[in-house]
Amino acid sequence: MANVSIRNIRKSFGPVAIIKGVNVDIEDGEFVILVGPSGCGKSTLLRMIAGLEDITDGEIRIGPRVVNDVPPKDRDIAMVFQSYALYPHMTVAENMAFSLKLKGASQAEQKKRIQDAASSLGLLPLLDRYPRQLSGGQRQRVAMGRAIVRDPQVFLFDEPLSNLDAKLRVQMRTEIKELHQRLKTTTVYVTHDQIEAMTMADKIVVMHDGIVEQIGAPLDLYDRPANLFVAGFIGSPAMNFLDGTLEEGGLRLPSGALLPLDRRPPLQAGAKATYGVRPEHLEIVAAGTAGTIPATVAVVEPTGSDTTVIVKAEGGNLTVVVRDRVSLKPSDPVGLKPMARQTHLFDEHGQRVADA
């Protein structure tokens, strides 16, 4: 096991800069997830850790060793690909034995390590099958087994669950997390799915356009997003945003409503700001109540455990999630009351305003 240190990493393909100076510290044994929309550079960064992409500038260390010029085979990593990248001409057992054979492990040791990994992944009955005879979930397990057998310093996962159906994805999420808790091997995991990131990670690195927007524990990012991008990216349904102007006593919306702020933001009165509130932090109250956002109900979507209500307000649709049963109908007028201390304020540059 090892820590991974990423220092001022840059990557350009010709004149196009993909990664523009990224710093991440990954502790020994940590499960770190790189998350961001497609094209943000997260997969490229992972491939640079693996040694599959050259490093344009900066330094990557695995443990104490700078690995910039170390070929992938000597980095002591194992990567699980989105496409699984299993060898079609080898059986499950042969696929898993690949790294052991290269290491020159004895037959007995190979057999033991494969048995161990296969039994922990439920692959024992499949060892003599070929990849084409397996389902997507089984292939994914074989790819993980092949990585586990290598017993690397660092596991690298590149969107490993993207090709699975929704139900299997949830199940594999739990399995991967369990696996990490058992092996405690440092893991770097790339996904575009913020729910995967929230549920699995010890630490999330939110990337966007080749830079790191924020690094933190899942709930830190959820409760205290550093900027509008992170606020909008983390959480589903996404956070509601309302643009307005700061005044003594609150934020004035273009509609004229005044939203009270529970703390005085360190911003000048008259400054433009964006008010953010998560769907579960809006209360639906009677229309016309002071200090609320006037809106009308557009769509009601019950999921059973909670109900998502989409309302039309000035400036666009807002989403509200309520846990209780509601009897709302489309075009009912309502007022939306943000819960105190559960709101976020961002300045005109999109940066979080300290404790808004």
Place this chain on the structure above:
Amino acid sequence: MTLSLKVAIAAMVGSLVPGIAVAMLLARGRFFGRQFLDAVVHLPLILPPVVVGYLLLLTFGRRAPVGAFLAEHFGIVFAFRWTGAALACAVMGFPLLVRAVRLSVEAVDRRLEQAGETLGAGPVWVFFLVTLPLILPGILAGMVLSFARAMGEFGATITFVSNIPGETQTLPTAIYTFTQVPGGEGGALRLTLVSIVLSLMALWGSELFARRLQRRLAA
């Protein structure tokens, strides 16, 4: 007939390793002169075979620079020997072999090779453990094409090594000889049949083998 087989097999086997190497180079290499190499490899496909044979004579003839050098230092003589016929066939079949292998190299999922690297395999191991097994069907197809080309090769062979019975006379040149003499139709017809049977056998054999490989490689 056995001579023709010997020539064709020698041509096929001899061009195999360089053919795979050139195909890898063309499919993966990013180097100055790649286009030029590509053009040179494909030349025998578009040039008249007689021209190729004449060029070979100019290069590998006994008094030609390369030919003289090889004869003097290694005792290898191509001119007017069956080895020369094999060389001519190999050169003519080379573009077909390279094309087939190259296509299959380009079809290989690079992530399979990258996975190999992350699992501790260097480039050489990756080639032998991953790439080579995956491109076997392409290699096989290339070998069949090259073999078929060699069995049918006429122009370059007759120009380079002539048509010496028992030494350089292959099936096509023998058929040609039969048709040139009165009453040779019987012999020509017999050899034609032999030629058809041999080619069909090669085709079926490879087809069978290829199907088995494909089944194994199907993802």
